[in-house]
Amino acid sequence: MSHLEEHAEVDPADLRFADPDNPYLVDPDADFEPTDALSPAAAADQAALLRDAVREHDYRYYTRADPLVADRTYDALFARLEDLEAAFDLDTAGSPTQAVGGETLDELGSVEHVRPMRSIDQSGEADDVREFDERVRREVGDVEYVCEPKFDGLSVEVVYEDGRYVRASTRGDGETGDDVTAQVRTIRSIPERLSGEYPDFLAVRGEVFIPRDAFQRHNRERVEAGEEPFANPRNAAAGTLRQLDVDAVAERPLDCFFYDVLGWEADGDGPAEPDSQWAELSTLDALGLHTDSRAELVGDVEAAVDYRDDLMAERERLNYEIDGVVIKVNDRAACEELGATARSYRWAFAYKFPARSEVTTVEDVVVQVGRTGRLTPVALLDPVDVGGVTVSRATLHNPDEIAALGVNVGDRVRVKRAGDVIPQVDEVVESRSDEPFAFPETCPVCGSDVERDGPVAFCTGGLTCEAQAERAVVHYASRGGLDIEGLGAERVEQLREAGLVERLPDLYRLPGRRDELADLEGWGETSAGNLIDEIEAAREPPLPAFLAALGIPKVGGSTARNLARRFGSFEAVRSAGEAELREVDDVGPTVAETVREFFDDEGNAAVLDDLLAHVAPEETEPRAGDDAPLDGLTVVFTGSLSVPRGDAEDLVRRLGGDATGSVSGNTDYLVVGDDPGASKRSDADDEGVPELNEDEFADLLAERGVSWPPDQEEEEEEEE
Structure with missing residues (x-):
């Protein structure tokens, strides 16, 4: 059973960016080992999985309004990806760390935003908020902050020309969004014409939501009509706004709060653009745009932290969903000076609330088995309402989590929805058992022995x-x-x-x-x-692809390529001892042991023997002589080149050389492009590895009869 199958509400066919077996899609283990414990190849493989998963999570959250993971879990995955890219100088071109999540729907037209609609950094820890404040004051001096509720809805841009409503769009990828002009026009709190003194052109950002009381009434009407109720107000609002049937949108109780000016143009006699966040809110209110009266102007970060704590105490009495507060630098000139990254504003920070929780009884514990053999315990619960959603099951993560909680069947437990999405058991409030649930020693499906890898349990079948x-x-x-x-x-x-x-x-x-x-x-x-x-x-597959396809634990595409280059044939890989495997680039003792165990398993061996009766993986013996002009050459690339780094590495490998992810004593040259990473250059200096710029690298290749940059047509002809 795959990770997705463990959650029956998720259809693998709905996935757009990630493989169903990506371990960071559903109930991911976000307790990562330190980056310095990873080899460059393992880091690259993990980063590739994280990029696909983050893209999928962005798509599910922003476009489908059907998230797979909790906000905090997403934050942990995103932070890990950023750490890997920085620590290993990975190419970030096209990485979701460089862009806002989400995309437009094909059914709706797309609109380019007046100004990029970026995200904001966030955390549930007060120390992180204080670190944000320290950075702000270090760069622009003492500041005031505007604190606002962090609405749990769908972000939109609304544009007015000469005071009249002309268009609206969703945030999308931050640069362009879905055209929802007709849908937003049906929201009664959004005026067709602005009030008071308005600019010639105005673009504003707001959050579309459904009030909680209206949400409950609408769900009751759906149930009475024989329709499925919505899971929560945020999903209902997002799904409604993307309805193509405008009449259906008009029937749903949408509302909107506005909180930011994205564009302001006025002639000499027109009103001046507000110079602070606080003035913006007053101006928006004067123009007839709905703002939230709970926003406050505070003098320092400690007052902002207190604001969050006070608002959290009021949370259940509010008539709309919020999941934290947004803290913004008040002065707009300071905001301009602080600027933004490709993904987020540097002048704002979201201080998140902890997850909601309720108490219920554990009726049973079942252990599910994923494709990689990972065993995941799940608590079956006496159904309980947590934040408006009925929860009947919750993850227990792994055997260590069970032991730490001391949980067993019959216990009364506190269940929370982390980020108000994925249910998990938070604590045992009343133990009705003598000891924790006994985790099985054999696989509940095939009866094979269960082995542990740190906190995680695996079936050896x-x-x-x-x-x-x-x-x-x-x-x-x-x-x-x-x-x-x-x-x-x-x-x-x-x-x-x-x-x-x-x-x-x-x-x-x-x-x-x-x-x-x-x-x-x-x-x-x-x-x-x-x-x-x-x-x-597929009867004669390339050896690297075949090795990667077998799903050998810890062997991703990069490791598979290295194994193929070192051993040349599948039988040579299959029969290699641990000592031989450890000689392969980026294969350490743990990976070598895992590969050896996979091939030594009798059941695996029987399946492989049967498979090899139908498949003949191509051999990839290293070419010699004139056919391998780069034989014996080991290079590392850093920075941006005139061609994608992957193309450069492929050229080196195809012509007999080795392109590795990190500098070592075996490296011949470090090829340095634009904006190089500091770590590889430092390592090269320590190891005495000479640096080449791209022109010098081209000269080196020319001496060996290789042209640079790679000619795409020649590469395609060679592949054919």
């Missing part, structure tokens, strides 16, 4: 465990494996239910069962033929 088999097939066919088109999670599940695919080798038996395949619901001769063609094309 590998490819023979039924719970892992389906996800193993999905991973094998995914982009991170052999990229077999037409074999997503839904289809693999269908094939398993039809008895056509139980294990990986069964994929290659499908050509002999073409008629059965074509008879499946939703298939037919064309679909069956297309899949069979894809499978036939």
